[in-house]
Amino acid sequence: MAVRLHNVSKIYGDGAARTVALDYVSLEVSPGEVVALMGPSGSGKTTMLNIIAALDRPTSGEVYVMGVDVTKLPESKLEKFRLKNVGYLFQSYNLVSYLTAEQNVALPLMALGVKKELALLRARVLLELVGLEGAARLYPHQMSGGMQQRTALARALAANPPILVLDEPTSNIDLDNASVVLGLIHVVNRLTKTTVFMATHDPDVARVATRVVYMRAGRVYDAVEPPRREFKADMERAAAVYEKLRHVDELIGL
Amino acid sequence: MEHVLLIAAGDFKARVARYVLTALAIGVGVALLVALVAVTDATRDYVERTLYKVYPADIMLYSDSINIPMYLVEELRNNAAVETAEGIILISGATEGRVVSVVGIPLRDVNYFAVDLKEGRLPASGGEAVVEESLGVKPGDILVVKVYSGASGVERTLKVKVVGVMRSFLKGFVGAFRLNLVVVPLDWLQGSIDAGPFVNTVLITVKDKAQVQPLYLALKETYRDAQVYTQQSLLDTVTKVFTALNAVFSVISGAALTAAVITTFAVMSITVRERLREFGLLKAMGISSREILLSVVVEVALIAAVAGVAGVVTGFLGANVVKDVLLRMGINFDVPIAFRPHYAALGMAASLAVALIGAVSPMYKVARLRPLEVMQLWR
Ligand SMILES: Nc1ncnc2c1ncn2[C@@H]1O[C@H](COP(=O)(O)OP(=O)(O)OP(=O)(O)O)[C@@H](O)[C@H]1O
Ligand SMILES: [Mg+2]
Numbered sequence: 001m002a003v004r005l006h007n008v009s010k011i012y013g014d015g016a017a018r019t020v021a022l023d024y025v026s027l028e029v030s031p032g033e034v035v036a037l038m039g040p041s042g043s044g045k046t047t048m049l050n051i052i053a054a055l056d057r058p059t060s061g062e063v064y065v066m067g068v069d070v071t072k073l074p075e076s077k078l079e080k081f082r083l084k085n086v087g088y089l090f091q092s093y094n095l096v097s098y099l100t101a102e103q104n105v106a107l108p109l110m111a112l113g114v115k116k117e118l119a120l121l122r123a124r125v126l127l128e129l130v131g132l133e134g135a136a137r138l139y140p141h142q143m144s145g146g147m148q149q150r151t152a153l154a155r156a157l158a159a160n161p162p163i164l165v166l167d168e169p170t171s172n173i174d175l176d177n178a179s180v181v182l183g184l185i186h187v188v189n190r191l192t193k194t195t196v197f198m199a200t201h202d203p204d205v206a207r208v209a210t211r212v213v214y215m216r217a218g219r220v221y222d223a224v225e226p227p228r229r230e231f232k233a234d235m236e237r238a239a240a241v242y243e244k245l246r247h248v249d250e251l252i253g254l
Numbered sequence: 255m256e257h258v259l260l261i262a263a264g265d266f267k268a269r270v271a272r273y274v275l276t277a278l279a280i281g282v283g284v285a286l287l288v289a290l291v292a293v294t295d296a297t298r299d300y301v302e303r304t305l306y307k308v309y310p311a312d313i314m315l316y317s318d319s320i321n322i323p324m325y326l327v328e329e330l331r332n333n334a335a336v337e338t339a340e341g342i343i344l345i346s347g348a349t350e351g352r353v354v355s356v357v358g359i360p361l362r363d364v365n366y367f368a369v370d371l372k373e374g375r376l377p378a379s380g381g382e383a384v385v386e387e388s389l390g391v392k393p394g395d396i397l398v399v400k401v402y403s404g405a406s407g408v409e410r411t412l413k414v415k416v417v418g419v420m421r422s423f424l425k426g427f428v429g430a431f432r433l434n435l436v437v438v439p440l441d442w443l444q445g446s447i448d449a450g451p452f453v454n455t456v457l458i459t460v461k462d463k464a465q466v467q468p469l470y471l472a473l474k475e476t477y478r479d480a481q482v483y484t485q486q487s488l489l490d491t492v493t494k495v496f497t498a499l500n501a502v503f504s505v506i507s508g509a510a511l512t513a514a515v516i517t518t519f520a521v522m523s524i525t526v527r528e529r530l531r532e533f534g535l536l537k538a539m540g541i542s543s544r545e546i547l548l549s550v551v552v553e554v555a556l557i558a559a560v561a562g563v564a565g566v567v568t569g570f571l572g573a574n575v576v577k578d579v580l581l582r583m584g585i586n587f588d589v590p591i592a593f594r595p596h597y598a599a600l601g602m603a604a605s606l607a608v609a610l611i612g613a614v615s616p617m618y619k620v621a622r623l624r625p626l627e628v629m630q631l632w633r
Contacts, residue, residue: 083540110257
C-alpha cells in the first residue's frame with residue numbers, strides 16, 4: 001500500500017464550534033493509483049490531503065504513508081519524511097516570491113543535501129518537463145498563474161517523491177495551462193508509478209484519475225471505477241526528458 | 255546549508271530597505287557608544303599623563319603654610335627608599351584680576367619639571383619668571399602679582415620679568431584645570447615673601463614603586479601638619495570623576511541602544527508575520543523549522559555585522575569630527591583620540607547583543623511554527 005488510512009477522524013474546535021471534518025475515514029491506495037477526491041465545499045478534501053501529506057495530524061486513527069505511521073512521528077522527523085516522500089501542491093501561492101523558478105524547484109533538493117549546481121541542473125530539466133525551459137530565471141511575479149502552477153508542479157517533483165498531493169491544482173488557472181498540468185500529472189504517473197492524490201471540483205479533471213473518491217460531510221464513498229480515458233499527452237517528449245533526468249540523477253545519486 | 259543561505263539572501267534582498275534601516279538604528283547606538291568610550295578614554299589618558307607632568311612625583315607632601323624646613327628635604331634625599339626629593343613653594347596669587355599659581359623652583363632643578371618652552375628661556379636669576387601661555391604675555395613683559403601666603407600672612411606684591419613662555423600642561427581644555435603658572439627661582443621667592451628656608455610642598459619620587467605605600471604611611475605619621483598625597487590617590491580622584499562621566503555616557507548610549515532593540519523587535523515582528531505564509535510553504539516543502547529559524551538568524555547576524563562595523567567606524571571618526579568642530583569653535587579640546595582594538599570588540603558585541611535581544615521573541619515564534627497553523631492563516 002502506498003497510503004492506508006484507518007478510522008481517521010479530524011475534529012476542529014469544540015462546543016458550538018465543533019466541526020467533524022473527517023469522520024472515521026478508512027482508505028487504501030496502491031502505488032501508481034491516481035485518486036481524485038471530489039465533493040462539495042467543506043466536505044473534508046483539503047483536510048484529508050493535509051493528513052496524507054503529514055502536514056496535519058488526525059484527532060484519532062492511523063495514517064500509513066509508504067508503510068510508516070506518520071501519526072507517530074515527531075515533528076522533527078516529519079519534516080525529513082515530507083521532503084523525501086511527498087510532493088505537495090496547493091491551490092495557489094506555491095512559490096517563494098524572492099526565488100527564481102529554478103531556485104524554487106531546486107530548494108527541496110538542496111534541503112536534501114544536493115549541491116546547489118546539481119540541484120539547479122535537475123531543476124532545469126524538470127522545468128523542461130513542464131515546458132518552462134525558457135523561464136528558469138524568472139521570478140514568480142514575472143510569470144502567469146498557469147506558469148507558476150507548472151513551476152510548482154516541477155518543484156513538487158523535485159525530490160522524486162513516491163506520492164504527489166495536489167489540492168485543486170487547476171482551479172485557479174486558465175484552461176490551456178490546466179490541460180498542460182493534467183497532462184503532466186498523467187505522464188508522470190505513467191512513467192514513474194507515482195501515486196497521486198488530487199482534490200477537485202471539476203469532473204473534467206477526474207479524467208486523469210484511475211479512481212474517484214466522493215466525499216460528503218467527512219465521509220468517503222468510493223465511486224465505481226471510472227473508465228480511464230486515454231489522455232492526449234506527448235508521452236514521447238516526456239519520456240525523452242525523463243531520460244535526461246535519469247542521467248542527472250546518476251550524477252546526483254538520487 | 256546552502257538552501258538556508260539561499261532563503262536568507264533572497265529575503266534579505268526582498269526587504270533590503272527595512273533591514274538597512276534596522277542596521278542604521280543599531281549602528282547609531284553603537285556609534286554613540288564607541289564615540290563616548292573613545293572620548294572618555296582619550297580624555298582620561300590625557301589628564302593622567304598631564305597630571306604626572308604637573309606633579310612629577312610619586313608622593314607629594316603639602317602644607318597649608320610654608321613651614322616645611324629645607325633640611326627635612328635634605329634628610330628625605332638621604333632616605334634609602336627615595337630617589338629624588340624636591341622642595342618647592344606653591345602659592346596662589348592674582349594679576350590683573352586673574353588667579354595665578356606661583357611656583358618657586360630651585361634654579362638648578364628647573365628641568366626636573368619638564369617645562370615645555372614655547373619662546374624665550376628659563377629663568378637664570380632672581381626676579382625672572384617663565385609663565386604659562388594662558389596668561390597671554392610675552393618675554394620682556396613685567397608681571398605684577400599679588401600673593402597672600404607668607405610667613406607673616408600679609409599680602410605681598412611680586413614684580414617679575416617674564417623671560418620665557420611655556421605651553422600649558424593641560425592645554426587649557428578644562429577651564430577648572432587652568433593653572434596660569436608663574437615659575438620663579440625658589441630662593442628669590444623665599445626672600446620676597448620672608449619665608450626663610452622653608453617650603454610648602456615636597457615632591458618625592460621613589461626608587462621602587464613598591465615603596466610608595468610604606469613611605470606614604472611613614473610620612474603621614476611624621477608630618478602630621480602636612481597633607482600627603484600619592485600620585486595614585488590623585489589618579490584615583492581622576493578615575494572617580496571619569497567613572498561618573500562614564501555613568502552619564504552609559505545612560506545616553508544605553509538609551510540609543512534600547513531604541514535600537516525596540517526597532518529591531520518591531521521590524522522583525524512585522525517581517526515574521528508577513529512571512530508566515532512563506533514559512534508555511536517552506537515547511538510544506540520539507541524545510542524544517544530549525545532551518546527556517548537559521549535563515550532568520552543569518553539575516554539578523556548580517557544586520558548586526560553591518561551595523562557593528564558601520565557603528566564602530568562612524569563612532570570613532572565621529573569622535574574625531576566632534577573634536578575638530580569643538581576646536582574650530584574655539585573650545586580647546588585638543589586631546590588625541592586613539593583607536594583601540596577593544597572599541598571594535600565592544601561595538602560588535604553591542605550590535606550583536608542588540609540585534610539578538612530585539613529579534614529573540616520573533617525568532618521564537620518561527621521556531622515554534624507548525625505547518626498547518628501557518629497554512630490556516632491563508633485559507
Ligand atoms: N482550521 C480549521 N478550523 C476549524 N474548522 C476547519 C478548519 N479547517 C477546516 N475546517 C472545517 O472542516 C471542514 C472541512 O474543510 P476542508 O477544507 O477540508 O473542506 P474542502 O472539502 O477542502 O472544501 P473546499 O472544496 O471549499 O476546499 C469544513 O467544515 C471547514 O470549515
Ligand atoms: Mg479545500
